[in-house]
Amino acid sequence: MDQEISNCDRLWTNARLVTLDPATGAGYAMLEHYALGVSDGLIAVIAPMEGLDLSGFDKEVTDCRGALITPGFIDCHTHLVYGGNRAGDFVKRLQGMSYEQISRTGGGIRSTMQATRASSEEELFLKARPRLLSLIAEGCTMVEIKSGYGLNVYDELKMLRVVQRLREEHPVRISATLLAAHAVPPEYLGKSDAYVDLICTELIPRVSIQKLADAVDVFCEKIAFTAMQAERLFLAARDYGLGLKIHAEQLSDTGAAALAAAYGAWSADHLEQLEEEGVRALQQAGTVATLLPGAYYFLKETRMPPVALFREYRVPMALSTDLNPGSSPFASIRLIMNLACLLWGLTPEEALAGVTRNAARALGWGDRLGTLTVGKEADFLVWDLEDPAQLPSEVGLSAPLQRVLKGVVTRA
Ligand code: NIG
Numbered sequence: 001m002d003q004e005i006s007n008c009d010r011l012w013t014n015a016r017l018v019t020l021d022p023a024t025g026a027g028y029a030m031l032e033h034y035a036l037g038v039s040d041g042l043i044a045v046i047a048p049m050e051g052l053d054l055s056g057f058d059k060e061v062t063d064c065r066g067a068l069i070t071p072g073f074i075d076c077h078t079h080l081v082y083g084g085n086r087a088g089d090f091v092k093r094l095q096g097m098s099y100e101q102i103s104r105t106g107g108g109i110r111s112t113m114q115a116t117r118a119s120s121e122e123e124l125f126l127k128a129r130p131r132l133l134s135l136i137a138e139g140c141t142m143v144e145i146k147s148g149y150g151l152n153v154y155d156e157l158k159m160l161r162v163v164q165r166l167r168e169e170h171p172v173r174i175s176a177t178l179l180a181a182h183a184v185p186p187e188y189l190g191k192s193d194a195y196v197d198l199i200c201t202e203l204i205p206r207v208s209i210q211k212l213a214d215a216v217d218v219f220c221e222k223i224a225f226t227a228m229q230a231e232r233l234f235l236a237a238r239d240y241g242l243g244l245k246i247h248a249e250q251l252s253d254t255g256a257a258a259l260a261a262a263y264g265a266w267s268a269d270h271l272e273q274l275e276e277e278g279v280r281a282l283q284q285a286g287t288v289a290t291l292l293p294g295a296y297y298f299l300k301e302t303r304m305p306p307v308a309l310f311r312e313y314r315v316p317m318a319l320s321t322d323l324n325p326g327s328s329p330f331a332s333i334r335l336i337m338n339l340a341c342l343l344w345g346l347t348p349e350e351a352l353a354g355v356t357r358n359a360a361r362a363l364g365w366g367d368r369l370g371t372l373t374v375g376k377e378a379d380f381l382v383w384d385l386e387d388p389a390q391l392p393s394e395v396g397l398s399a400p401l402q403r404v405l406k407g408v409v410t411r412a
């Protein structure tokens, strides 16, 4: 038996590995008729079946019989902890009001804030749980969850504690993001700078000390915060060693993506209104462009993000649900891949890379997750599918045969 194999805790044999590892090849970077072995939660072996000596290997072996193995899906942008619902906004939009108009007249994020503030931690947890479970059932092994509907110190911390409990009670990696700068709360209307001060001097330090967040995000937009305010938040977040993310160029071009690039942010998200200069800035900084087709579809936007420019400049594109009650109430990463292909022309390979390799980078985990590569964390999915393009083309028709997290087969 080979040395590496004998060290493995478990093996998957006769698999087709959709590695997504650029070192292995382009596109899916597929390896046919391969074995994958894990050891101590990491991928330890990727080897062709041909010539593999398994004699004497007495630990568990799963014969995949040609099944596909992909990296686990990573949903890198969600707002899945919230109270209430926004069906009323949906009806208003069907009657012709825009997302911006609804937001300016007291609906939108502020109405979810009211419902979230009025909910107990237990209530928020119980509402969030099935949303997270839907993502897990589809194959997500990592989910990012933002705060942003508390909009004061007490309720933002409350939301992040719910995120922490979701992490403790579910077999999934969770990355937590402080998005206190999601909207200006009613108490600070006309005093948004003072609210930004509060976030910088009180929330960010507390969140960092209590280890309640991995990153800080800001909604940089005419109806939310300016690029200058976003910069102050970035400076404070950086001082505390937190990752940086931004909601950028969703409804208008405010220079938010260029700011994100200047600060080495993990990702700039949305980007429908981004111009070429901003694309160049992302490329130079290695910042990921996280695209959210669910929000584009649900808000009936017409300007698509500059996908051709992202390709030309080789800016990595991640895809995410943006799961939230107002602009993307969809708990399906498969639907998101599908929308990205049909609405924006992403290839199936790009869609899959968007929810694996590039999504990992958007959370600061690019060197540890997102591809099937020896040495990376062993988070992967086994699929009874013939063609990896079934992943973006079909929604709700298949669940993973196995979901492996840290080298262990898990069930939600
Ligand atoms: O990513 N753009 C800002 N935040 C969310 C919307 C949140 C909401 O409407 O409740 C988004 O689309």
Ligand code: FE
Residues within 6 Å of the ligand: 077, 079, 247, 322, 324
């Ligand atoms: Fe969002």
